Amino acid sequence: MIGRSRTYRPSLWARIFLSESWKLVLSASSSDRIRLQLGADDDIPCLDVAEVSSSKALLWHTVEIRSKGRVDALSGLTAKSAQTLRDDLLAFVNQHLAELIDSDKERLREVDTKIRAITDSNQQYLAHADVSRAIASVPGNASFALAHPLFDANLIPATLRAYLPTSFSMLTDPAVRSRYNENFVVHEMQKFDGFFSNLGGFSLSQEQREACIRLEDNNLLVASAGSGKSATMVGKVAYVLEKGLYQPGEILVLAFNKSAADELKERIAKQLGIDEDALECRVTTFHALGRGIIEETEGKPPQLANWVEHPAGEARVIDKIIRELMDTNEEFKRLWIDLLSILPKADIPAEVFDSEADYNRYIADRNDQSGSTIGTLAEIYVRSLQEQRIANWLWVHSVEFEYEKQISFEEEDGSQRFVQPDFHYPLTDTFHEHFAINADGSSPFDNYLEHMQGKRAGYKREELDFFETTSAQARDGTLLQRLEAELVKRDIPLIEKSTEEILKAIEPVVITHYQKLIGVCIKHIRASQLTLEMLLERAKSLHDKPRAQHFARAVWLITQAYSRKLDEAKRIDFDSMIGDAVRLVETGRYQSPYSLILVDEFQDISDPRANLIKALKHQKPFTKVFAVGDDWQSIYRFAGSDITIFTQFEANFGACWQGRLEQTYRCNQLLADTAARFVQRNPAQITKTVRSTRAGIPRSIRVIPVTVEWRKPSFPAACFQLLERLDTFLESIAGQWRQQEGHKLKVLVLWRYNLLDPFGGQIPQFSNIEVTGLSFHRSKGLEADYTVLLDVSEGDYGVPSRIEDDELLNLVIPRPETYAYAEERRLFYVALTRASRGTFILCNRRKPSRYIRELCEIADDDVRFEAVDGKELDQCPRCLVGQMVERQGRNNTTFYGCNQFPECSHTQKTTRLSGEKICRQDRERPTTLQVK
Numbered sequence: 001m002i003g004r005s006r007t008y009r010p011s012l013w014a015r016i017f018l019s020e021s022w023k024l025v026l027s028a029s030s031s032d033r034i035r036l037q038l039g040a041d042d043d044i045p046c047l048d049v050a051e052v053s054s055s056k057a058l059l060w061h062t063v064e065i066r067s068k069g070r071v072d073a074l075s076g077l078t079a080k081s082a083q084t085l086r087d088d089l090l091a092f093v094n095q096h097l098a099e100l101i102d103s104d105k106e107r108l109r110e111v112d113t114k115i116r117a118i119t120d121s122n123q124q125y126l127a128h129a130d131v132s133r134a135i136a137s138v139p140g141n142a143s144f145a146l147a148h149p150l151f152d153a154n155l156i157p158a159t160l161r162a163y164l165p166t167s168f169s170m171l172t173d174p175a176v177r178s179r180y181n182e183n184f185v186v187h188e189m190q191k192f193d194g195f196f197s198n199l200g201g202f203s204l205s206q207e208q209r210e211a212c213i214r215l216e217d218n219n220l221l222v223a224s225a226g227s228g229k230s231a232t233m234v235g236k237v238a239y240v241l242e243k244g245l246y247q248p249g250e251i252l253v254l255a256f257n258k259s260a261a262d263e264l265k266e267r268i269a270k271q272l273g274i275d276e277d278a279l280e281c282r283v284t285t286f287h288a289l290g291r292g293i294i295e296e297t298e299g300k301p302p303q304l305a306n307w308v309e310h311p312a313g314e315a316r317v318i319d320k321i322i323r324e325l326m327d328t329n330e331e332f333k334r335l336w337i338d339l340l341s342i343l344p345k346a347d348i349p350a351e352v353f354d355s356e357a358d359y360n361r362y363i364a365d366r367n368d369q370s371g372s373t374i375g376t377l378a379e380i381y382v383r384s385l386q387e388q389r390i391a392n393w394l395w396v397h398s399v400e401f402e403y404e405k406q407i408s409f410e411e412e413d414g415s416q417r418f419v420q421p422d423f424h425y426p427l428t429d430t431f432h433e434h435f436a437i438n439a440d441g442s443s444p445f446d447n448y449l450e451h452m453q454g455k456r457a458g459y460k461r462e463e464l465d466f467f468e469t470t471s472a473q474a475r476d477g478t479l480l481q482r483l484e485a486e487l488v489k490r491d492i493p494l495i496e497k498s499t500e501e502i503l504k505a506i507e508p509v510v511i512t513h514y515q516k517l518i519g520v521c522i523k524h525i526r527a528s529q530l531t532l533e534m535l536l537e538r539a540k541s542l543h544d545k546p547r548a549q550h551f552a553r554a555v556w557l558i559t560q561a562y563s564r565k566l567d568e569a570k571r572i573d574f575d576s577m578i579g580d581a582v583r584l585v586e587t588g589r590y591q592s593p594y595s596l597i598l599v600d601e602f603q604d605i606s607d608p609r610a611n612l613i614k615a616l617k618h619q620k621p622f623t624k625v626f627a628v629g630d631d632w633q634s635i636y637r638f639a640g641s642d643i644t645i646f647t648q649f650e651a652n653f654g655a656c657w658q659g660r661l662e663q664t665y666r667c668n669q670l671l672a673d674t675a676a677r678f679v680q681r682n683p684a685q686i687t688k689t690v691r692s693t694r695a696g697i698p699r700s701i702r703v704i705p706v707t708v709e710w711r712k713p714s715f716p717a718a719c720f721q722l723l724e725r726l727d728t729f730l731e732s733i734a735g736q737w738r739q740q741e742g743h744k745l746k747v748l749v750l751w752r753y754n755l756l757d758p759f760g761g762q763i764p765q766f767s768n769i770e771v772t773g774l775s776f777h778r779s780k781g782l783e784a785d786y787t788v789l790l791d792v793s794e795g796d797y798g799v800p801s802r803i804e805d806d807e808l809l810n811l812v813i814p815r816p817e818t819y820a821y822a823e824e825r826r827l828f829y830v831a832l833t834r835a836s837r838g839t840f841i842l843c844n845r846r847k848p849s850r851y852i853r854e855l856c857e858i859a860d861d862d863v864r865f866e867a868v869d870g871k872e873l874d875q876c877p878r879c880l881v882g883q884m885v886e887r888q889g890r891n892n893t894t895f896y897g898c899n900q901f902p903e904c905s906h907t908q909k910t911t912r913l914s915g916e917k918i919c920r921q922d923r924e925r926p927t928t929l930q931v932k
């Protein structure tokens with residue numbers, strides 16, 4: 001209880017960043033209001049407060065107070081002070097509620113009668129809001145206070161609590177209400193058995209039925225791939241209307257995109273037996289809803305910028321802004337050229353990676369036994385990203401140099417020692433070593449210091465012109481200044497190449513990568529009103545600080561130009577449109593008709609969209625939210641989605657019922673199990689057990705290594721050959737699957753990046769299969785009998801795509817994911833779970849994806865390695881992704897070695913396929929395709 005006045009302010013350091021500071025006072029002398037100074041003095045009546053929540057923003061925690069007609073965000077708090085402020089606010093409001101109840105105790109009996117009337121009839125599921133709504137219908141202060149959304153019996157004096165009639169336990173004791181509801185669900189399942197047994201042509205599963213019946217204030221249905229989310233959404237709308245719990249116009253169904261909204265609308269109308277035009281429930285997208293709210297309130301539609309409705313529009317406008325800034329802003333030009341030429345990739349310390357192999361994969365552009373694997377603009381390969389930085393800088397400044405030119409020193413004992421200085425500048429015959437030493441003089445490598453001292457002494461003895469740079473300088477951002485100073489000292493001319501020449505040499509993918517990152521950052525910077533200071537502060541926590549600082553400054557300039565462009569044209573983008581709609585709802589200018597809000601694909605929700613749902617929910621008392629999604633399929637981070645809104649649903653929306661849909665109607669049990677275990681290797685994903693209605697098909701995961709010709713494997717050729725083989729095979733067993741004349745099985749050909757599209761718009765026709773081709777992302781929500789996944793190989797643009805997991809995203813994402821390639825793993829999960837009967841995974845024979853190895857670890861013999869013609873390949877028992885191939889030993893002996901050598905040096909005398917089983921379990925396995 002608040003016995004004296006308390007004052008709260010942002011923490012001292014946060015005040016530096018905040019454009020507007022605030023002060024909040026909880027005063028014992030005015031117990032009916034919260035005193036808040038935010039801009040101007042503004043009190044909030046306790047009875048107006050609907051919600052107090054705290055969340056982590058970019059640099060600090062924020063407490064948000066939602067009350068009638070306003071939302072106040074109190075930023076700049078530490079986690080502890082945010083928690084204290086939230087607790088104190090709830091206690092303060094409840095103290096006032098207790099006073100009101102105490103002043104009107106006689107009414108409590110009437111309230112008791114009201115509660116008994118609704119519980120005794122066992123008519124409906126009872127959420128906290130339903131009980132509160134019944135109480136609120138009794139006039140007077142006591143019922144008003146008891147029905148308040150923040151009323152918490154534990155926070156009122158024990159003497160008053162003792163006074164509450166026993167029926168109040170329905171409101172005050174969650175266990176009592178939960179018992180009532182458990183009982184209700186069992187009875188309702190029986191009562192509505194006929195209804196649920198024929199919904200949209202299906203009989204809903206028990207978990208689907210339960211999800212239809214449950215109606216807490218907040219509900220999260222955690223689904224799995226192919227578990228029938230849409231059928232459940234349709235079922236829920238039909239059920240609540242059947243029971244008359246809501247008027248159709250009170251129901252809002254939100255889908256992720258227009259085609260999903262259209263499909264849901266069609267299915268709901270069909271289920272209700274009415275025309276789509278006659279459907280009174282609102283089934284729509286966030287964008288259409290936002291637009292409608294603005295249009296209805298302001299009498300005219302929002303003026304959207306002309307680029308936002310075109311799929312490539314945003315990328316084009318970012319590109320245009322970059323070109324304009326290059327012409328007009330010298331600071332930007334420097335930053336942008338540096339990012340592209342010198343800082344293309346984050347220099348992450350090796351110890352951050354799980355293994356040395358992972359680190360090598362991250363830095364390498366090519367496989368090379370000599371260890372020089374990283375490409376440079378100077379068209380030589382170097383060994384580390386810091387050396388790449390140096391080589392690229394030298395190239396940009398037209399400095400002639402040699403890399404690792406071999407020279408010899410005479411040692412003190414007269415012997416010759418051969419060394420390869422990192423860089424040699426022939427103009428002045430200067431040698432340059434870049435030493436891997438930290439600021440304190442230590443090195444991460446064994447014997448490195450000794451070796452370094454030997455080199456230093458050698459240069460001195462030979463009286464060679466020598467200078468050194470260090471990793472420490474690369475980390476603190478002084479490396480290139482130091483290099484420049486050394487070259488200038490020696491009068492080596494530095495002639496910067498023209499911008500055109502530099503841009504021409506940059507790989508287009510580097511530019512596209514940065515532009516995509518910029519698109520995500522602009523969204524977050526604008527939505528969370530981040531400042532340059534905040535971005536620079538956040539840059540300090542990244543591994544590659546110089547790169548992060550460069551990027552922060554560049555993206556800040558681009559964001560300002562982007563906002564200016566919108567302001568000048570008096571236009572807004574989608575996120576601002578949603579933001580404007582949120583403000584209209586929060587200030588009460590828009591009156592929401594919705595009491596039940598259903599949200600599909602909730603795993604892809606972004607902050608602005610979540611804010612719109614919260615605003616609608618809090619504006620109309622007793623509104624409920626039912627969100628459906630699959631956290632394993634969250635794949636739209638680049639469009640601003642934040643998976644933590646899903647995984648921390650309660651923190652965002654309040655206490656909730658959480659249900660599961662764990663039965664899949666799509667993937668056979670082998671595919672479902674393997675994919676589930678694969679995605680759950682990231683411990684941050686919600687744990688689920690997926691059961692399939694289709695029995696497992698042995699060896700329904702097939703890996704086809706494609707041979708490298710002319711440096712690249714031909715995936716289109718392999719894909720066509722495979723499709724023909726599949727078509728021929730299905731013809732031979734048509735009797736097992738063909739249901740009617742003309743019936744074909746569906747095949748989805750999927751790829752990570754569109755440049756892999758083997759069809760170029762010309763989909764081949766077959767007699768037994770109907771082929772569709774599209775990207776992993778676009779395949780979401782689709783299903784097929786078979787899938788063919790192209791180029792599941794290691795590489796910057798492979799699977800996982802290394803380029804996507806850039807640490808720069810952590811500059812703007814409030815709650816970054818820590819698991820490596822978390823989103824790429826989910827994306828591969830989406831691709832894997834499109835098939836019901838089987839999947840063919842095509843990979844570069846030299847660089848199979850690490851994910852293939854993981855699938856082998858999980859599914860063991862059920863992953864079959866085969867050639868594109870179907871011939872089984874002998875899989876290496878050690879590395880799991882290589883194949884045993886015949887090799888010639890000394891003395892003309894023959895043996896079998898793994899084709900992944902030198903990464904895997906496994907050898908054996910015979911091939912498993914010749915009869916001898918080497919390691920894998922000796923089980924009988926089908927070797928041809930199977931159809932079930």
Ligand SMILES: Nc1ncnc2c1ncn2[C@@H]1O[C@H](COP(=O)(O)OP(=O)(O)OP(=O)(O)O)[C@@H](O)[C@H]1O
Pocket residue numbers: 202203204205208223224225226227228229230231630633665666780781782783833
């Ligand atoms: N109760 C049911 N009985 C039989 N089949 C069902 C049932 N519910 C859904 N299905 C079928 O299961 C398949 C998957 O359903 P749906 O596409 O809605 O799943 P989803 O959960 O949205 O999948 P994903 O998230 O992977 O896109 C569909 O073919 C659908 O017709």
